[in-house]
Amino acid sequence: MSLKSENHIFSDSAVQLDVLHHVPGNGQDFPEFKEKIKSTGFNPLRPYSIRIFQINVGKMCNQTCSHCHVDAGPDRKEIMTRETMQRCLEIISSHAFDTVDLTGGAPEMNPNFRWFVEELSKLKVKIIVRCNLTIIVANKKYYDLPEFYKKHKVEVVASLPHFSERRTDAQRGEGVFESSIRALKMLNAVGYGIENSGLELNLVYNPSGAFLPGPQESLENEFKRKLAQGYDIQFNELYAITNLPISRFLDYLVASGNYDGYMHKLLDAYNPAAVDGVMCRNTLSIGWDGYLFDCDFNQMLDLKVSCSESQHIDQFDLGKLQAREILTDQHCYGCTAGAGSSCGGQTA
Amino acid sequence: MKDTYYDPKDLDKFGDIAEYQPELAKKFFSYYSDVFKEGALTAREKALIALAVSHTVQCPYCIDAYTSDSLEKGADEEQMMEAVHVAAAIRSGASLVHGVQMMNKVKEITM
Numbered sequence: 001m002s003l004k005s006e007n008h009i010f011s012d013s014a015v016q017l018d019v020l021h022h023v024p025g026n027g028q029d030f031p032e033f034k035e036k037i038k039s040t041g042f043n044p045l046r047p048y049s050i051r052i053f054q055i056n057v058g059k060m061c062n063q064t065c066s067h068c069h070v071d072a073g074p075d076r077k078e079i080m081t082r083e084t085m086q087r088c089l090e091i092i093s094s095h096a097f098d099t100v101d102l103t104g105g106a107p108e109m110n111p112n113f114r115w116f117v118e119e120l121s122k123l124k125v126k127i128i129v130r131c132n133l134t135i136i137v138a139n140k141k142y143y144d145l146p147e148f149y150k151k152h153k154v155e156v157v158a159s160l161p162h163f164s165e166r167r168t169d170a171q172r173g174e175g176v177f178e179s180s181i182r183a184l185k186m187l188n189a190v191g192y193g194i195e196n197s198g199l200e201l202n203l204v205y206n207p208s209g210a211f212l213p214g215p216q217e218s219l220e221n222e223f224k225r226k227l228a229q230g231y232d233i234q235f236n237e238l239y240a241i242t243n244l245p246i247s248r249f250l251d252y253l254v255a256s257g258n259y260d261g262y263m264h265k266l267l268d269a270y271n272p273a274a275v276d277g278v279m280c281r282n283t284l285s286i287g288w289d290g291y292l293f294d295c296d297f298n299q300m301l302d303l304k305v306s307c308s309e310s311q312h313i314d315q316f317d318l319g320k321l322q323a324r325e326i327l328t329d330q331h332c333y334g335c336t337a338g339a340g341s342s343c344g345g346q347t348a
Numbered sequence: 349m350k351d352t353y354y355d356p357k358d359l360d361k362f363g364d365i366a367e368y369q370p371e372l373a374k375k376f377f378s379y380y381s382d383v384f385k386e387g388a389l390t391a392r393e394k395a396l397i398a399l400a401v402s403h404t405v406q407c408p409y410c411i412d413a414y415t416s417d418s419l420e421k422g423a424d425e426e427q428m429m430e431a432v433h434v435a436a437a438i439r440s441g442a443s444l445v446h447g448v449q450m451m452n453k454v455k456e457i458t459m
Contacts, residue, residue, distance in 0.1 A: 162422075162424060164426065167425075207419070207420070209419065211420050214391065215421075218391055218421065218422065219421075221390075222390075
């Protein structure tokens with residue numbers, strides 16, 4: 001069940017932000033993120049050229065993962081309408097974005113998902129779908145998704161937090177690992193992840209607990225070895241993503257007594273080199289209802305872009321968005337820790 | 349004096365050993381850092397070796413540190429417990445192999 005359905009205090013983003021501003025040792029020991037980046041030459045943080053148009057088509061999902069920053073689940077009904085998708089298509093067709101990145105929830109559960117991908121594929125942009133894998137085997141109406149992705153040359157970025165069933169199921173729910181393996185085999189069967197097929201299958205690793213991801217390349221090598229040996233599965237790249245302390249992961253951290261330690265771990269691992277490549281500098285995030293955000297995490301904290309004249313796709317103004325100041329807060333320490341973290345993995 | 353010899357917070361103060369002997373501490377931490385870099389062995393393999401050794405030397409600081417480090421490097425519970433069994437096997441094997449010495453002595457002094 002989602003935090004929202006439970007009426008959990010963390011379903012209120014203001015409460016989350018308040019908690020994030022009260023790390024024990026706050027003040028001298030725990031600096032404001034804004035001050036931290038200022039001290040390392042980023043004042044304010046502004047975008048480079050916006051290249052990626054990331055659209056969250058809804059919070060509905062067949063899973064209820066324990067770390068989900070979207071608080072997604074089967075009980076979430078907020079999904080993007082066809083009219084909003086149409087407006088996105090108009091914006092994409094009149095601007096030079098490289099990539100359209102579709103996320104959710106499980107984006108495939110939006111009833112207009114396939115129509116949207118078909119229309120996007122006419123616009124000659126790279127299309128990424130962030131797939132939770134299990135949706136492919138959840139119902140026979142989704143069994144042909146690998147073929148559908150192949151037809152439209154979609155890059156599939158699939159969540160698989162670990163090659164261990166225990167680690168994966170602990171984070172994503174019982175039986176998820178087994179279903180994910182079945183889905184990966186279906187993707188491999190149509191060519192995804194197979195060398196020289198031109199069909200990209202990238203996996204997302206994120207720690208299943210209160211620790212940071214290790215070096216991406218090393219994790220990728222181990223995933224490749226384990227998935228090939230154990231299941232005869234191939235993939236292209238592994239993206240190592242840090243869990244940001246918001247929503248369900250924040251709830252986990254607080255409930256398990258790991259909150260203080262995790263926040264200090266993020267602070268200790270602060271890396272100015274990672275700031276340079278954070279995703280908010282080249283990505284714009286669009287919510288299910290058409291509002292604009294600096295990233296998917298700010299979207300879930302309801303921190304809309306700072307330029308009040310262009311906060312919704314109905315008033316889209318790339319010039320103003322390009323010149324805006326990126327909103328940051330304490331959760332941003334998650335993207336600047338260690339080798340950095342973004343939707344495309346490490347940044348430094 | 350604290351009531352217990354071990355305090356988890358002391359691990360964060362490891363660097364403080366430099367206070368009484370900076371030169372040797374600097375050499376030690378530099379060496380330590382180099383040892384754990386990716387080399388002929390991966391950083392994950394080194395973390396698992398460190399985890400096993402931590403159990404052998406029974407250092408609670410090290411067990412904490414290398415449990416986290418092993419997880420961060422992508423190891424799972426099965427690999428980590430196998431590493432501890434390697435430590436246990438060597439430790440128990442080291443006792444048992446001395447059984448041969450005992451047997452030798454028995455044979456030497458008995459009819």
